[in-house]
Amino acid sequence: MFKNLRGIFSNDLSIDLGTANTLIYARGKGIVLNEPSVVAIREEPGRAGKRIEAVGQEAKNMLGRTPGHITAIRPMKDGVIADFTVTEKMLQYFIEKVHGNRLIRPSPRVLICVPYGSTQVERRAIQESAEGAGARWVRLIEEPMAAAVGAGLPVHEARGSMVLDIGGGTSEVAVISLNGIVYAASVRIGGDRFDDAIINYVRRNYGILIGEATAEKIKIEIGSAYPGQQVKEISVKGRNLSEGVPRSFTLNSNEILEALQEPLAGIVGAVKVALEQTPPELGADVAERGIVLTGGGALLRDIDKLLMEETGLPVVVSEDPLTCVARGGGRMLELIDEHGPALFNLE
Amino acid sequence: MSEAMTLTPASHDTDVTPGELLKRAREEAALTLQEVADELRLDLWMLEAIEANRFQALGAPVYARGYLRTYATHLGVPVDEVLRRYEALEDLPQEPEPIPAAMATTLRERRRSLRGPLLAMLALVVVAGLVYLALDVFLFASKTEDANAGTAGGAVEHNASNETQLPLVQPVSAVASVNDSHDAHTTEVDALLAQATDVNVPSSEMTGASPMTSSGPAPVEARLEFTGESWVEIYDATGARLLFGMGTPARARTVSGTPPLQVILGAASAVRLQVNGQPVVIPRREGREATRFTIEADGTLR
Numbered sequence: 001m002f003k004n005l006r007g008i009f010s011n012d013l014s015i016d017l018g019t020a021n022t023l024i025y026a027r028g029k030g031i032v033l034n035e036p037s038v039v040a041i042r043e044e045p046g047r048a049g050k051r052i053e054a055v056g057q058e059a060k061n062m063l064g065r066t067p068g069h070i071t072a073i074r075p076m077k078d079g080v081i082a083d084f085t086v087t088e089k090m091l092q093y094f095i096e097k098v099h100g101n102r103l104i105r106p107s108p109r110v111l112i113c114v115p116y117g118s119t120q121v122e123r124r125a126i127q128e129s130a131e132g133a134g135a136r137w138v139r140l141i142e143e144p145m146a147a148a149v150g151a152g153l154p155v156h157e158a159r160g161s162m163v164l165d166i167g168g169g170t171s172e173v174a175v176i177s178l179n180g181i182v183y184a185a186s187v188r189i190g191g192d193r194f195d196d197a198i199i200n201y202v203r204r205n206y207g208i209l210i211g212e213a214t215a216e217k218i219k220i221e222i223g224s225a226y227p228g229q230q231v232k233e234i235s236v237k238g239r240n241l242s243e244g245v246p247r248s249f250t251l252n253s254n255e256i257l258e259a260l261q262e263p264l265a266g267i268v269g270a271v272k273v274a275l276e277q278t279p280p281e282l283g284a285d286v287a288e289r290g291i292v293l294t295g296g297g298a299l300l301r302d303i304d305k306l307l308m309e310e311t312g313l314p315v316v317v318s319e320d321p322l323t324c325v326a327r328g329g330g331r332m333l334e335l336i337d338e339h340g341p342a343l344f345n346l347e
Numbered sequence: 348m349s350e351a352m353t354l355t356p357a358s359h360d361t362d363v364t365p366g367e368l369l370k371r372a373r374e375e376a377a378l379t380l381q382e383v384a385d386e387l388r389l390d391l392w393m394l395e396a397i398e399a400n401r402f403q404a405l406g407a408p409v410y411a412r413g414y415l416r417t418y419a420t421h422l423g424v425p426v427d428e429v430l431r432r433y434e435a436l437e438d439l440p441q442e443p444e445p446i447p448a449a450m451a452t453t454l455r456e457r458r459r460s461l462r463g464p465l466l467a468m469l470a471l472v473v474v475a476g477l478v479y480l481a482l483d484v485f486l487f488a489s490k491t492e493d494a495n496a497g498t499a500g501g502a503v504e505h506n507a508s509n510e511t512q513l514p515l516v517q518p519v520s521a522v523a524s525v526n527d528s529h530d531a532h533t534t535e536v537d538a539l540l541a542q543a544t545d546v547n548v549p550s551s552e553m554t555g556a557s558p559m560t561s562s563g564p565a566p567v568e569a570r571l572e573f574t575g576e577s578w579v580e581i582y583d584a585t586g587a588r589l590l591f592g593m594g595t596p597a598r599a600r601t602v603s604g605t606p607p608l609q610v611i612l613g614a615a616s617a618v619r620l621q622v623n624g625q626p627v628v629i630p631r632r633e634g635r636e637a638t639r640f641t642i643e644a645d646g647t648l649r
Contacts, residue, residue: 151409152407152408152409152442152443153407153409153443154406154407154443155443156443157443288390289406289410290388290389290410290413292409292410292413304417308387308388312388313388314387314388314389314413314414314417315388315417316409316410316412316413316414316416316417317413317416318409318413319409319412
């Protein structure tokens, strides 16, 4: 009853609860929040409890730089909840931040995007943490569908459209036709695996240890998926494992390309399997129109070229790929309001 | 050379469509459409459509923009420039509506059928709220009435008689004002006092008087003298509780209220009753101390 009353003062939200970033799309307002899914927790020795020190960007800046009594953690791993309570607190923080109203605790309707491959237990955990965060109505939608709607694919047509969403924790490839998913697969490879690959590469070849934040910076600045004409360089600092002191060194884009080969091969493999499994009629449609890339991974330089060479199909990067899933979820919220909940396969 | 100058994408010649821009760039690079198509894995007709600015043929905008971007990148033409010119075009492909019209109508009907029960429930809630409010007001009113009558009956009998006799004030004061030349206010007070003290004695005489009873039954006064302990409950016709409690020996209580009065006595043998100043015999059943009877307007017991 009170949740419904509070709901009058709340917006409808579509949340892309990602491993790397959480995006919130408020109905009628657009993307209102885009923050890293990181929470910093302070251990309080006097009391039994833990306290949230920071959430989002502020907490991300603390990653790997915290003293003993503060831990900066990422409560989502591989697209699913790794720490239930912290995820709930994070969601609550984000929902309240979006509303910016301290007087009435918000109780919005929420549509959350979950990876296609997530299990029932994992979905249940996400749903419950959203309810715990104050949402009065929670529905889950599979990420590839939201990504396709957000990218503006003609999902309702009797024509196959293929979307590849490369997120922080998972990559999802799906063939969609007539408002439904015909084939989808999820691999637990994403931006985080790219970072790990860079860390491992640097340790193996230089004997230097770098942190996650540095690895991500390297990936964003010089990372590429396909050999290009120009070679870029970046100077970074890390701890030399044998000497034990920080050292500065230079990496170039070809080295990073080499480092990323393994995770990229995993994604290409998933796309190839998807093409194999797609019914022939829809496969022909995909071959004509091509694959649409969404998600933060689509921003990796020349990843479209790599997929184009590997599959022999045209590959298109969508507009603003980072926000595609959240925008798609928001669009679906509007459609559900207009046409009823039977429209999409909601949970 | 001059031709090359016009080809430079930096030129702010907005008349140049994205198709023309790309076509010139391709011709400058000495590439055939087929070569580009093979390189980009696009069908030949798609590139022809782009160069002819027939973007509708390419389907959803995500594809049109995507192909434009790929094509521009391949030729080394700045992507932003091409997309800006693309946005400036007139007939662009429409953003797809994920719901086909036919499907939308059936779903909308289903939704409407859901709205009925919701409205009904809302109406029910509103009605329930109104009923509750009405009950609340009624109960509150009767409670305060109860409280007034209770204190009056229990403690000061005269007050009670004043209150219940208020309807009588009007005619009496009218008589008084004829007799007396005081202002209306003092007359009324005098009349009230007169009633409180001696109106009950004549009231026994006017039991048969029709002019008084026509305006409402005259109140009856009951005086209870206790010789022993007895439980007493007396209610008047309005349901007001006049007396409720244990009567103790050597004490007398006088109550008055709108007849008929409901009386319950725990030990009838320990009570002597006078109605309107006249002693009456309390009706009892053989061998039973407790009794229950009614005092009528004319002072009779039943």
